[in-house]
Amino acid sequence: MDVPVESGAAKMQERLQKRNQARIDSVERRNEDKESWTVSEEKSEYFSRNFQSEQASIEELLSGCCGAERTIVTQHLEEATTRTTQLQKFLNDSVLFLTQYELRKAQAALQKLQASLEESREEFLPKKKFAFRARAKAADKVQTQAEPAPPVPETVSTEVDGAAVVPEQCGFSNKSNDFITKTAEEIQKQDVLLTHLTNCKVRLFGSPSTLHLKHIDGCEILCGPVASSVFIDHCKNSTLAFPCQQLRTHNTTDTQVYLHVTSRAIIEDCHGVAFAPFTWSYPTLEEDFAVSGLNRERNNWSQVDDFNWLAAGKPSPNWSVIPDEDRRNNWDT
Incomplete structure (x- = not known):
């Protein structure tokens, strides 16, 4: 056709x-x-x-x-x-x-x-601490005339050849199976260093300038608002809680972080790190937030940058969010 x-x-x-x-x-x-x-x-x-x-x-x-x-x-x-x-x-x-x-x-x-x-x-900046220690030592001398002096805390200056030697940072080191604290008066916006701690519980009240955690194993460390940065290096099997402006975490494994951070947290060479919002509370927390200058309303606890993970659009396998049902809300003080 x-x-x-x-x-x-x-x-x-x-x-x-x-x-x-x-x-x-x-x-x-x-x-x-x-x-x-x-x-x-x-x-x-x-x-x-x-x-x-x-x-x-x-x-x-x-x-x-x-x-x-x-x-x-x-x-x-x-x-x-x-x-x-x-x-x-x-x-x-x-x-x-x-x-x-x-x-x-x-x-x-x-x-x-x-x-x-x-x-x-x-x-x-740490040079200013000498003046503070000098005033504190003078006050202690006046106090000893009226009553026996209390035990000297670890961060008070020691004597070497008759001269006062003040540590650059306050804190604790080389401790195991201990419950240790620092008061707001002891911290006084200083840099705080915790190093070589094993199976310890630590409570830091007040507002440190910076917080350094190094070689931490099996510890529970709770800290008041940190005015600037928290640096973590070689931490494992631990639980941490603190507010801060910046967080840098290196060489850390199997650790939970209860975080309030006003920028974005950074991890590097880490795995098994889990995050949740900061939940620790104590009577003077709001006052310490005011001292630190941190924004109470701004919390980027779940905004984490992994410097070892560059795959755009895919979440890093090195960190996670702690499920609601597994988060801690009650802490021993």
């Missing part, structure tokens, strides 16, 4: 239209891909330019601490801390369009910057 000429022509015309539309669609897709790549490249250049500029500005602030008066040093360190936190957020917001090389490079630079910040804080 013969096919009508008009019908055959119509089908031919339809096929030509489909091919033409396919070519148009292909061209549009290529143009979109090219445009997307161009936008991504522009974003990358924008990030690199601004990240390096801000990094240099923060390094200049830290350099300005050398030889400066304590007031100036404090201002520089506070500004450097705030800007470093903002730089971390800028990096977090840019992860989606950065290459793995760019991301690793920026993370390494930020890590170095944060280390420099802490080194500057420890180098230029």
Whole structure:
């Protein structure tokens, strides 16, 4: 049976239209891909330019601490801390369009910057503690005239060749199977160091300036609001609870962290770390929050960046959220 000429022509015309539309669609897709790549490249250049500029500005602030008066040093360190936190957020917001090389490079630079910040804080600020210890020692001498002096706590200065030697940080070290505490008066916004503790329960009341935990095994450590950063290194099988501005955790395994943090927590070389909101409470907690300057309403406890995990869109296997039913709400004091 013969096919009508008009019908055959119509089908031919339809096929030509489909091919033409396919070519148009292909061209549009290529143009979109090219445009997307161009936008991504522009974003990358924008990030690199601004990240390096801000990094240099923060390094200049830290350099300005050398030889400066304590007031100036404090201002520089506070500004450097705030800007470093903002730089971390800028990096977090840019992860989606950065290459793995760019991301690793920026993370390494930020890590170095944060280390420099802490080194500057420890180098230029602890000197003020000598005056505090001198006043405390003078007060103790007056007290001994009226009544026997209480036992000397571990953080009070010791005597070497007749001269007072004040530790750079208060805290505890080399203890096992012990229940130990620090009061707000003992801490007085100092840097607190806990190191080489095994199977201990620790309660830190008040507001430390920074908190350093090193070589912790099987411990339960609860701390009041930390004004700046908490640094954890080589911790295992432990339970920790504290509010802070920044958290950096290294070489830590099988540890629960009850956290209030105003920036984003960072882990590196860790696994089996679990997070939940901070739940410890004690009578002067709200006063200590005010002393620390932390934002009570801002808690990014579940916003964790793993420097060993760069797979975009996939959660890191090295940390998790503690299920509601497994979280602790009651603590021994």
